[in-house]
Amino acid sequence: MSEPLVELRQLHKSFGDNHVLRGIDLSVAKGEVLCIIGPSGSGKSTLLRCVNLLEHPTGGQVFVAGVELTHRDCDIDKARRATGMVFQQFNLFSHLSVRDNVTISLRKVLKMKRAEANARADILLDRVGLGDKASAYPAQLSGGQQQRVAIARALAMEPSVMLFDEATSALDPELVGDVLGVMRELAEEGMTMLVVTHEMGFARNVADRVIFMDGGVIVEEGKPSQVINEPREERTKKFLANVLEN
Amino acid sequence: MNMSRRQRLQLVRGGIYALTIAALALLIISVDWGALGGALFKWDVVKKQFPDILTSALRNTIIFTIFGFIGGLSLGLLLAIMRLSKSKPYRWFAATYIEILRGVPLLVTLLILGFGIPIATGWSWPNPYLQGAVPLALVAGAYIAETVRAGIEAVPRGQMEAARSLGMSYTRAMVTVIIPQAFRIIVPPLTNEFVLLIKDTSLISVLGVTERTLDLARFGRNGVNDSANATPLVVAGLVYLALTIPLTQLAAWMERRSKVGRR
Numbered sequence: 001m002s003e004p005l006v007e008l009r010q011l012h013k014s015f016g017d018n019h020v021l022r023g024i025d026l027s028v029a030k031g032e033v034l035c036i037i038g039p040s041g042s043g044k045s046t047l048l049r050c051v052n053l054l055e056h057p058t059g060g061q062v063f064v065a066g067v068e069l070t071h072r073d074c075d076i077d078k079a080r081r082a083t084g085m086v087f088q089q090f091n092l093f094s095h096l097s098v099r100d101n102v103t104i105s106l107r108k109v110l111k112m113k114r115a116e117a118n119a120r121a122d123i124l125l126d127r128v129g130l131g132d133k134a135s136a137y138p139a140q141l142s143g144g145q146q147q148r149v150a151i152a153r154a155l156a157m158e159p160s161v162m163l164f165d166e167a168t169s170a171l172d173p174e175l176v177g178d179v180l181g182v183m184r185e186l187a188e189e190g191m192t193m194l195v196v197t198h199e200m201g202f203a204r205n206v207a208d209r210v211i212f213m214d215g216g217v218i219v220e221e222g223k224p225s226q227v228i229n230e231p232r233e234e235r236t237k238k239f240l241a242n243v244l245e246n
Numbered sequence: 247m248n249m250s251r252r253q254r255l256q257l258v259r260g261g262i263y264a265l266t267i268a269a270l271a272l273l274i275i276s277v278d279w280g281a282l283g284g285a286l287f288k289w290d291v292v293k294k295q296f297p298d299i300l301t302s303a304l305r306n307t308i309i310f311t312i313f314g315f316i317g318g319l320s321l322g323l324l325l326a327i328m329r330l331s332k333s334k335p336y337r338w339f340a341a342t343y344i345e346i347l348r349g350v351p352l353l354v355t356l357l358i359l360g361f362g363i364p365i366a367t368g369w370s371w372p373n374p375y376l377q378g379a380v381p382l383a384l385v386a387g388a389y390i391a392e393t394v395r396a397g398i399e400a401v402p403r404g405q406m407e408a409a410r411s412l413g414m415s416y417t418r419a420m421v422t423v424i425i426p427q428a429f430r431i432i433v434p435p436l437t438n439e440f441v442l443l444i445k446d447t448s449l450i451s452v453l454g455v456t457e458r459t460l461d462l463a464r465f466g467r468n469g470v471n472d473s474a475n476a477t478p479l480v481v482a483g484l485v486y487l488a489l490t491i492p493l494t495q496l497a498a499w500m501e502r503r504s505k506v507g508r509r
Contacts, residue, residue: 052411054407054410054411077410077413077414077415078413080410080411080412080413081412081413083411084411084412085407085408085411087404087407087408089402089404091402091404091405091407091408092408093405093408093409093423093427094405094427095426095427095430104412104422104423105412105413105414108414108418108422109412109413109414109418150408153408153412154411154412157412157413
């Protein structure tokens with residue numbers, strides 16, 4: 001088996017006395033789609049945020065594309081380019097047009113010429129179905145459209161792994177489908193993805209592997225059909241019973 | 247007598263109106279309007295103020311204000327970033343600076359920097375404009391710093407996280423993402439700071455400015471001395487209002503608009 005694209009070793013994270021991650025070991029292969037499920041407060045978002053060091057782990061190591069992000073000498077701004085992140089609240093830059101949201105990192109971080117950046121942005125916006133909204137501002141878009149722009153923005157830096165932090169949780173139900181559709185296409189194109197989600201349908205149909213977290217540890221992991229349809233652990237069964245009931 | 251609470255309130259309110267109108271009427275009858283008008287708004291004195299009050303005094307007030315504002319804004323931005331920095335010495339320095347410069351009256355700061363320092367050190371201000379504008383900017387910076395800090399803190403945390411997740415450094419994210427959004431938030435309060443600064447320039451004349459650097463307030467005072475009449479001060483006051491009222495209205499309008507625009 002080739003070297004994993006993302007590897008977490010004995011990852012710990014505490015906020016004061018609150019020990020949120022209690023020794024996580026996880027590796028994700030290139031092209032793999034991993035869904036992380038679990039009750040709120042289980043540490044799944046914190047885990048994801050440790051992968052691009054938005055949260056600094058209190059212990060353990062994080063490797064992405066062969067680089068140890070937790071190493072003292074790591075240039076974290078450079079290392080973060082290997083990951084793209086999509087947030088629950090979209091976090092589009094409200095003072096910039098849709099196109100500029102996608103190109104800002106290309107122009108300011110990679111020092112790309114505006115014309116070249118715009119060309120790349122237009123391709124990405126077409127890909128998420130928003131080619132006609134390039135000149136709009138985020139406030140003029142629906143939540144689902146904003147989230148698709150956020151995906152295009154993250155893809156602009158050509159990351160080797162995409163992190164989705166409850167990307168559909170803030171959306172009205174009828175808008176969830178469009179965003180999940182874009183995510184599914186990405187998965188089909190072979191993008192490596194770590195997806196924190198409550199969408200069991202997505203996890204079941206798109207994920208290569210599902211992990212269930214609770215209390216800061218990985219309780220159970222395996223094929224989606226196994227974890228979601230035939231969970232072994234009591235906590236997993238209870239969680240899924242609650243989620244699928246609604 | 248049986249009255250409802252509402253009727254009693256109406257009676258009291260009517261009484262207050264009646265008394266106020268009576269007092270105003272008395273005032274209007276008893277004042278010698280001719281004498282008052284002659285002392286405060288004598289037409290030929292009014293005419294004598296122009297055009298110098300605009301070409302020289304107003305011009306100087308605007309120069310002091312703009313120097314003070316640009317200097318204060320740059321300094322305020324720097325201080326705000328220092329106050330939000332992770333480094334303790336920066337935070338401490340900025341907090342101390344802001345506390346001191348906001349805690350001492352502008353008049354005292356002006357005198358210390360404009361007179362005290364030159365006397366103590368033998369150094370002299372190279373330019374009479376700078377002598378007034380620099381202390382003004384140093385004080386404005388302390389006030390503006392707090393406004394800018396509030397603006398930066400009002401930008402949602404997720405904006406910084408999104409910028410960092412795209413590979414931007416902290417500084418790059420501040421410059422391209424956070425500060426532009428903070429400024430949109432603080433344009434109305436910043437406009438009000440600008441208005442305060444216009445009025446604060448009236449204190450600069452305690453430094454004994456030259457003929458060339460007379461500001462509106464000093465121009466009015468000199469006019470009073472020359473004409474033995476208060477009209478020049480009233481005219482100066484009106485020129486101040488012509489500057490400040492449009493700006494405060496603009497700030498209020500922008501504030502209303504941003505409230506409507508926010509979802």
